[in-house]
Amino acid sequence: MKGFKFAGICAGIKKNGGKDLGLIYCEKPAAAAALFTRNKVMAAPVLLGKEKIKKGFCQAVLVNSGNANCFTGKKGIDDAITCSKLLGDCLDIDEDLVLVSSTGVIGANLPMDKFEAGIPEIVKHLSSEGMDDFADAILTTDTHRKIIKKTGEIRNKIFSIMGIAKGSGMIRPNMATMLAFICTDVDILPQDLKMCLSAANEKSFNRITIDGDTSTNDTLLALANGSSGVKINDTDSNIVFQNALDEVCFQLAKMVVKDGEGATKFVQIIVKGAETKEDAFKASEAIAHSNLVKTAIYGEDPNWGRITAAAGRSGAQVVPEKMDLFFDHQPLVLKGNWMGPEAEKKTAQIMKKNEIIITLDLNLGKETDRFLFCDFSENYVKINAEYRS
Amino acid sequence: MKGFKFAGICAGIKKNGGKDLGLIYCEKPAAAAALFTRNKVMAAPVLLGKEKIKKGFCQAVLVNSGNANCFTGKKGIDDAITCSKLLGDCLDIDEDLVLVSSTGVIGANLPMDKFEAGIPEIVKHLSSEGMDDFADAILTTDTHRKIIKKTGEIRNKIFSIMGIAKGSGMIRPNMATMLAFICTDVDILPQDLKMCLSAANEKSFNRITIDGDTSTNDTLLALANGSSGVKINDTDSNIVFQNALDEVCFQLAKMVVKDGEGATKFVQIIVKGAETKEDAFKASEAIAHSNLVKTAIYGEDPNWGRITAAAGRSGAQVVPEKMDLFFDHQPLVLKGNWMGPEAEKKTAQIMKKNEIIITLDLNLGKETDRFLFCDFSENYVKINAEYRS
Numbered sequence: 001m002k003g004f005k006f007a008g009i010c011a012g013i014k015k016n017g018g019k020d021l022g023l024i025y026c027e028k029p030a031a032a033a034a035l036f037t038r039n040k041v042m043a044a045p046v047l048l049g050k051e052k053i054k055k056g057f058c059q060a061v062l063v064n065s066g067n068a069n070c071f072t073g074k075k076g077i078d079d080a081i082t083c084s085k086l087l088g089d090c091l092d093i094d095e096d097l098v099l100v101s102s103t104g105v106i107g108a109n110l111p112m113d114k115f116e117a118g119i120p121e122i123v124k125h126l127s128s129e130g131m132d133d134f135a136d137a138i139l140t141t142d143t144h145r146k147i148i149k150k151t152g153e154i155r156n157k158i159f160s161i162m163g164i165a166k167g168s169g170m171i172r173p174n175m176a177t178m179l180a181f182i183c184t185d186v187d188i189l190p191q192d193l194k195m196c197l198s199a200a201n202e203k204s205f206n207r208i209t210i211d212g213d214t215s216t217n218d219t220l221l222a223l224a225n226g227s228s229g230v231k232i233n234d235t236d237s238n239i240v241f242q243n244a245l246d247e248v249c250f251q252l253a254k255m256v257v258k259d260g261e262g263a264t265k266f267v268q269i270i271v272k273g274a275e276t277k278e279d280a281f282k283a284s285e286a287i288a289h290s291n292l293v294k295t296a297i298y299g300e301d302p303n304w305g306r307i308t309a310a311a312g313r314s315g316a317q318v319v320p321e322k323m324d325l326f327f328d329h330q331p332l333v334l335k336g337n338w339m340g341p342e343a344e345k346k347t348a349q350i351m352k353k354n355e356i357i358i359t360l361d362l363n364l365g366k367e368t369d370r371f372l373f374c375d376f377s378e379n380y381v382k383i384n385a386e387y388r389s
Numbered sequence: 390m391k392g393f394k395f396a397g398i399c400a401g402i403k404k405n406g407g408k409d410l411g412l413i414y415c416e417k418p419a420a421a422a423a424l425f426t427r428n429k430v431m432a433a434p435v436l437l438g439k440e441k442i443k444k445g446f447c448q449a450v451l452v453n454s455g456n457a458n459c460f461t462g463k464k465g466i467d468d469a470i471t472c473s474k475l476l477g478d479c480l481d482i483d484e485d486l487v488l489v490s491s492t493g494v495i496g497a498n499l500p501m502d503k504f505e506a507g508i509p510e511i512v513k514h515l516s517s518e519g520m521d522d523f524a525d526a527i528l529t530t531d532t533h534r535k536i537i538k539k540t541g542e543i544r545n546k547i548f549s550i551m552g553i554a555k556g557s558g559m560i561r562p563n564m565a566t567m568l569a570f571i572c573t574d575v576d577i578l579p580q581d582l583k584m585c586l587s588a589a590n591e592k593s594f595n596r597i598t599i600d601g602d603t604s605t606n607d608t609l610l611a612l613a614n615g616s617s618g619v620k621i622n623d624t625d626s627n628i629v630f631q632n633a634l635d636e637v638c639f640q641l642a643k644m645v646v647k648d649g650e651g652a653t654k655f656v657q658i659i660v661k662g663a664e665t666k667e668d669a670f671k672a673s674e675a676i677a678h679s680n681l682v683k684t685a686i687y688g689e690d691p692n693w694g695r696i697t698a699a700a701g702r703s704g705a706q707v708v709p710e711k712m713d714l715f716f717d718h719q720p721l722v723l724k725g726n727w728m729g730p731e732a733e734k735k736t737a738q739i740m741k742k743n744e745i746i747i748t749l750d751l752n753l754g755k756e757t758d759r760f761l762f763c764d765f766s767e768n769y770v771k772i773n774a775e776y777r778s
Contacts, residue, residue, distance in 0.1 A: 041701030041709050071694055071709060073725060106694025107727050291680070292773055299774030305460055305495025312430030320430050320460060336462060338496050377774075378767035384681055385688030385766075 001160045003027045003227035004183050007125035008133030011118030013111060014066035014104075021118045022137035023087075024061040024181060025126050029097055030223040032058035033194035035201055037218035044069045044076035045100045046217060048084070052099060056190025058223060059097035061181065062087050062119070063138045065166075068217050069102040069110050079110045086115065090123045101219050103140055103166065103179055131164060138166045138179055141383060146255040152244040154237045159186045159230040163248040167256030178205065180220045180252055186241055187226035188233075196232075196242050197222045204249035208257050209288045209373040220249075257372045262379030265297055266355045270370045271311070273324075273362040279316035280369035283360065286314030287371070294376030297356070302347040304332050311360060324361040327351065335363075390549045391616040392416045393572050396514035397522030400507030402500060403455035403493075410507045411526035412476075413450040413570060414515050418486055419614040421447035422583035424590055426607035433458045433465035434489045435606060437473070441488060445579025447612060448486035450570065451476050451508070452527045454555070457606050458491040458499050468499045475508045490608050492529055492555065492568055520553060527555045527568055530772060535644040541633040543626045548575045548619040552637040556645030567594065569609045569641055575630055576615035577622075585621075585631050586611045593638035597646050598677045598762040609638075646761045651768030654686055655744045659759045660700070662713075662751040668705035669758035672749065675703030676760070683765030686745070691736040693721050700749060713750040716740065724752075 004026055011021040034053045036046045052058075062083060069076050080100050088095035102110070125133070135145035146165045151158050165180035182197070201220055222245075232241045258266045269287045274280035287293055290310040296303035304325050311318050321336040327347045332339055350356060393415055400410035423442045425435050441447075451472060458465050469489050477484035491499070514522070524534035535554045540547055554569035571586070590609055611634075621630045647655045658676045663669035676682055679699040685692035693714050700707050710725040716736045721728055739745060 039698060039701045040707050041698050068694075071697060071725065071727070073710065106698070291769075295770050295773035298770065301774070305457075308460060309428060309430050309495070313428045318429050321462065336460065338460070376770060378770045380680075381684050381687065381765060381767045381770060384684035385690070 001162060001183060001185050001227070003185065003225045005126040005128050006130035006134040007122050007127065008130065008135070008137030009118065009122050009125055011064070011121070012114045013064050019133065019137035020064055020066045021122055022063040022134040023122045023126065024134060024183065024223070025091065026059050026223060026225050028225065029057040029059045030225040031188055031190045031193050032056060032221065032223050033190055033197045034219060034221040035197060041071065043102060043217040044072055044080045045102045046219065048077060048080045049099050049101070049219065052096060055096070057097060058099050059093050060087055060091055061099045061101065061221065061223070063101040063179065064104070064110070064115075065138055065140050066104040067102060067108055067110055068104045068106050070106045070217060072107065072109050075109055079112060082112065083110070083115050083119065086119045087123075090120050099221065101179060101217070101221075103138065103217055131162065135164045138164070140166065141261055142166050142259050144259065146252060146259070148248050148251045148255070150244050150248050152240050154230050154232075154240050157228060157230045159228040159241070160184065161244050161248045163252045165252040165256055167259055178218050178256060180205065180249070182220075182222040182245070182248065184222065184224045184245075185226065185228035185230070186224050187229065187231045188224045188241070192232060192238070193222055193224050196238070196245050199242060200245045200249040203246060204253035207369075207371050208253050209371065254372060257374050260374040261383045262377040262381075263374035264354075264377055265375040267297060267373050267375065268357045268370060269373065270357065270359045270368065271362065272359065272368040273364055274367040274369070275317050275365035277367045277369065279362070280367040282314040283311040283316040283318065283362065284369045284371045286310045287360070288373040291376060294373070297351070298375035298377045300348065300351040302327055302332055302344065302351050304338070307358065307360065308333070311362070316362075317364060318362055319364065322363040324363060326359040326361075328357055390551060390572060390574050392574065392614045394515040394517050395519035395523040396511050396516065397519065397524070397526030398507065398511050398514055400453070400510070401503045402453050408522065408526035409453055409455045410511055411452040411523040412511045412515065413523060413572065413612070414480065415448050415612060415614050417614065418446040418448045419612040420577055420579045420582050421445060421610065421612050422579055422586045423608060423610040424586060430460065432491060432606040433461055433469045434491045435608065437466060437469045438488050438490070438608065441485060444485070446486060447488050448482050449476055449480055450488045450490065450610065450612070452490040452568065453493070453499070453504075454527055454529050455493040456491060456497055456499055457493045457495050459495045459606060461496070461498050464498055468501060471501065472499070472504050472508065475504065479509050479512045488610065490568060490606075490610075492527065492606055520551065524553045527553070529555065530650055531555050531648050533648065535641060535648070537637055537640045537644070539633050539637050541629050543619050543621075543629050546617060546619045548617040548630070549573060550633050550637045552641045554641040554645055556648050567607050567645060569594065569638070571609075571611040571634070571637065573611065573613045573634075574615065574617035574619070575613050576618065576620045577613045577630070581621060581627070582611055582613050585627070585634050588631060589634045589638040592635060593642035596758075596760050597642045598760065643761060646763050649763040650772045651766040651770075652763030653743075653766055654764040656686060656762050656764070657746045657759060658762065659746065659748045659757065660751065661748065661757040662753055663756040663758070664706050664754035666756045666758065668751070669756040671703040672700040672705040672707065672751065673758045673760045675699045676747075676749070677762040680765060683762070686740070687764035687766045689737065689740040691716055691721055691733065691740050693727070696747065696749065697722070700751070705751075706753060707751055708753065711752040713752060715748040715750075717746055
């Protein structure tokens with residue numbers, strides 16, 4: 001994409017010697033919008049970023065893995081500012097146009113010597129083809145990089161959107177982080193970009209069981225540099241752009257879930273027929289977060305009792321005798337009645353698949369919501385019991 | 390305890406051939422109070438019990454394990470009524486004075502032939518020494534029976550309280566159940582017993598991560614037969630009885646947590662210095678329910694970042710720079726600052742213990758709350774992935 005450059009290097013921040021410092025650089029300041037964690041315990045780069053993003057423009061984003069710079073007090077803030085300044089100097093841009101982002105272990109100060117050496121070095125590696133290196137550098141317990149590209153057409157001109165993310169924890173990331181960076185070449189005002197990003201987020205990252213809004217470092221950042229010449233300035237162009245952005249965010253969110261710690265299966269739970277939107281949200285969220293549902297899916301067990309009971313305790317209005325439950329298109333419960341051993345056998349076959357869609361119809365109204373989640377294996381426990389050791 | 394008899398037999402309801410039918414019988418109707426699950430999906434015996442308990446008296450309690458009689462529609466209710474009638478006939482008491490309770494797999498009908506044969510049989514086994522058999526018969530994935538006895542003195546007379554419970558799931562029981570039965574020989578009005586039971590429950594079963602109020606079958610039942618002649622009829626006697634009941638419920642709750650599925654450690658999280666009672670509750674609940682905290686404890690890792698971050702996302706008012714965090718009496722974070730490697734080393738030693746008290750002082754006010762929970766091991770996943778197979 002014209003006007004964007006990327007880099008990713010090993011700066012010695014991670015103990016395992018992998019790539020751990022990433023950089024996105026825009027040749028000219030880009031319109032910028034960001035969404036951050038809602039956790040009251042916020043990492044230093046998030047506190048700083050919330051302020052800086054207010055002016056709506058950004059030219060460079062520095063991301064490190066291996067250290068979250070969270071719960072590091074004033075020193076943490078100072079370190080984040082120092083990194084911004086260092087990078088601003090190296091790129092010869094205003095430090096106000098630099099955002100920093102961190103993911104990794106909480107409570108340890110950034111190893112500043114690594115940044116002092118790494119920042120001048122990473123600038124040398126900037127390249128329009130460097131997105132893979134960048135995507136690798138931001139990973140923690142992810143097993144592979146996550147990049148998605150999409151193009152669209154508005155008024156006979158092509159625009160592009162690229163998304164790069166890291167996930168990690170299945171349920172709540174390792175106190176660390178879901179980070180996602182969107183680069184696009186459309187020409188859009190910062191406030192419009194923010195609205196599009198919020199809408200896309202609501203249908204993607206806010207509907208996965210990473211609890212996107214609660215870890216300390218979560219960040220979703222979008223940069224639009226206008227290099228395609230495609231203006232997003234009316235309803236028609238807005239719809240096309242929004243759809244493309246929705247798709248990029250949804251696919252990234254899906255990649256994050258599929259690579260959840262220890263995950264072996266990817267599941268969509270759709271709750272329909274709810275009386276209110278809130279009920280649909282509550283019921284789908286409760287099911288997606290239930291350890292008992294997750295472990296049953298890992299065991300390839302269509303344990304409908306756990307699913308309906310999770311809906312029952314969710315706070316949503318439910319009537320057991322009205323519930324229908326489907327695994328893919330196979331009904332297992334209709335109007336509260338179990339469909340018998342034959343249906344259970346067919347459902348058990350579906351449970352062997354890697355991707356499953358579970359649909360719970362409450363039959364009480366017209367509202368729907370959806371969550372993406374993964375199963376829960378022994379490996380999740382292993383990864384998270386041993387994370388700091 | 391005078392006037393109470395117990396029994397527990399193998400009736401063939403459980404696949405593994407263990408004891409699965411239990412009975413408590415009071416020689417005369419006892420004052421009775423009960424608390425049931427708040428899940429909107431309620432098991433048949435809970436629906437029935439909620440009605441029956443309204444009159445405040447009960448003479449016999451029949452409990453089966455192996456089948457929860459939940460999500461079984463009208464047939465489930467009919468079966469529960471049939472069991473009550475059968476037992477009433479065998480004991481020659483009014484069926485209105487019989488309560489039934491079930492725990493086990495959801496969605497399957499009760500094997501009524503086993504009950505038709507088992508009920509006349511179990512009546513023959515009633516004995517004042519039968520509490521161990523009863524306690525065994527109500528277990529599901531518990532690894533041992535849970536009984537606690539306590540005596541107290543009021544106006545120079547001795548009274549007794551006995552509690553028998555079953556737990557199971559660590560976080561949310563297997564769609565099945567926390568069941569607890571309290572037998573006492575005090576003389577108390579049903580409405581007073583209900584108040585005492587609610588108060589005791591609030592400090593015990595409602596503060597463990599079994600999510601006592603959300604599974605489909607949860608039941609806490611108290612029976613008071615007055616056989617000690619100790620009247621609970623004024624403030625002084627009420628306080629003594631309440632304290633004894635609190636202690637019995639707390640110890641039972643503790644036993645349930647310690648025997649949580651796959652649990653290797655028992656933890657108390659105390660949140661103090663909260664601005665409001667609700668904040669103290671929210672923060673302690675969020676920590677006790679966090680999979681990341683639970684897995685870290687399993688890994689003997691004093692991962693304070695996960696604990697403080699759980700408080701941060703709980704919705705409670707918190708200020709990171711004011712937080713103190715202790716493991717037993719060892720401070721690890723003071724005023725938001727990590728106390729360094731020496732403190733971490735000492736804390737790591739404490740983490741090797743089987744029982745740990747974690748104290749988070751928010752330093753914002755005077756309110757306190759407490760949760761009991763256990764760690765989260767690979768074994769939890771194994772038990773719950775394979776539960777129905």
